[in-house]
Amino acid sequence: MESITEVLTKEPIVPFAILLVVILTVPILFERLKLPGLVGLLVAGVVLGPNGLGLLNKEAETMKLLSDIGLVYLMFVAGLEVDIQQFRKTKHRSAGFGTFTFIVPLIFGTIVGRIFGFDWNASILIGSLFASHTLLAYPIVSRLGVVNNEAVTVTIGATIFTDVGALLVLAICIGIHAGDFTAFKLFTLLGSLVIYSALVLFGFDWAGKEFFKRSGDQEGNQFLFVLLALFLASVGAQLIGVEKIVGAFLAGLAVNDVLGEGQVKEKVVFVGSVLFIPIFFVDMGLLINVPNFIKSVSSFSSATWLTLAVVVGLIGSKFLAALLAKFVYRYNWQEMLTMWSLSLPQVAATLAATLVGYRAGILSEAVLNSVLVLMLVTATLGPVITAKVAVGLPVAETTPATSVTVVEGETVKENKQYTVIVPVSNPETERNLIEMAALVARHTAGTIVPLSLVKAHVNMDAPDLEMSFQKGDKLLTNATQLSRELGVEAEPLLRIDDDIAQGISRASRENNANLIVMGWGQRTGLRARMFGNVIDSVLWSAHCPVAVTRLLDSPSNIKRILVPIDSLTSQAVRPVQFAQMLVDGNQPNITLLHVCDRRTTPAKVAWNRSQLSLLASKWVPEGNFEVEIIPHDDITRAIMNTVQPSDLVILRSQRQRTAAGLAISDVTARLAQQLTCSVVMLGEPQRAVASTPANKERRRFIPKNV
Structure with a gap:
């Protein structure tokens, strides 16, 4: 009879079960430590890999299969998340900035590669790793309400050019590394890639629209069609001699318009982000040789200087690219810094291309480790800078x-x-x-x-x-x-x-x-009440604001309406307009509450107070409000200390979707769970929806499929 160890070693389902445990527990633990969940997955890969406990083997067929699926899924979601509508608004300037933020980092990365002794092929591939970017900070600009700023829109659109360009360079470098690569073969590869790209982008788009039109509401079949498009495109890319991640990214772009923002896209992204993509990051951790990395860092070897050069070179080159766009398109410094911070994070395309180059033998282990450090630095630094510099960016006014x-x-x-x-x-x-x-x-x-x-x-x-x-x-x-x-x-x-x-x-x-206006019954368990139920779905799909209410008493008995304000933007004080609508009869007082850092100077507090009063006066012209600013380190605790039992608290939540469902800020979630008074959570649509001829007929009853 086989021992338990032998059974566990041979059974392919065991590593899958271990991966599920890791994905379920590790990101939660790291997020509680205020660290990104992705870092936890990388650390788990190191701990469970050959340099740790040895429970996961990177050479096992199960790991190879799941990691490859995660790799193509990562690039597919990257293509799927590109906002085509935003790109179309400023495609020419997006092409310009995309060229700047691709060419400049490509040159810097190539120089770094040559300085550290890599050949031209490997150096250019390192440069291409610098060229792409991941829009990790998009939820931040969405929450601040500045997505419609031209500089932000241009940066979003530039993602298409940087990712496509980086993947094209990767395909050429892999082909050259394979050996016996002549100019004729280069032109053949480029020609095949152009024809293949056209077939995927236009063919899958047409096929998707036709299939979705005929399949009606059969979301299961539509989901399978999208997965089929992903893997067919990946296999097709390999057949013409390029990496499968190129096909996956093109497939994401191809079905982008077909899926829109519907339920099928939600399911596609959900499956990838909760299962396959985390497995890919765990597999990246298996590749990290911690003893060698620590040894190289402690001895200040060439690998240490390579890491520093990669990080500094990327940050500097992206800054220079944004600076060029500032002068060419006459953006102000705030817009330039926002473009720089948005284009800084290196995650999806960078990691995928690095792994492909490492597996092909073009890139060394030192480059792999340097890129992982680069990911951690830029994925943290980019969103932090965006949150600081994007506040108050001017946006185009929308017409009623x-x-x-x-x-x-x-x-x-x-x-x-x-x-x-x-x-x-x-x-x-x-x-x-x-x-x-x-x-x-x-x-x-x-x-x-x-x-x-x-x-x-x-x-x-x-x-x-x-x-x-x-x-x-x-x-x-x-x-x-x-x-x-x-x-x-x-x-x-x-x-x-x-x-x-x-x-x-x-x-x-x-x-x-x-x-x-919807009801929400219980005082506790907000996430259990909202995620995956009727309120969650309405908040995500509705075209207009949704007021989710928990009223402990009649609205006519409200004594004070408390509106916490997180930032000094016109979008952040929109709940004040809603509060003014509730002022009737008993004339409750409206209090705007802003919690600032304890180190904020009195002059800054006075300036914040004047700006809040100015913004609120646009919505409450009668001046029936007061502004209260509290210095405190814990926003939730500061608000809780201010609330009275007879208050009505209005919380604002910009709707956004994640793998976990409907995402609301941690402060909003904690407040909704802990408040013992009446609460209204005002969910705002992601973008304004203009009236169209499709709305011209008003009917009392309209069947579902009409």
């Missing part, structure tokens, strides 16, 4: 939305009446929700649309469906009667839909709603 109607075939624009959608399902919370919606509707001379959703059945005569109709009718009758008592017009809507969350979002879009 207008509704669109059709009169005898002619499109006519008309002023848009403020509409508040109120999904009702719980009789216990219905009254408070309607009262809050009524305060907003009265302030804007708008209307309330109480919405009751009935889950669709295969048979429309099913008894359960009839019971749901009766329950919905009763809720809508109560809501309509209550609205009349509050002096607000109500237009009740009963809707059948296969999905409750999508039904709310669709009804809101069909009625061109300005706001959705």
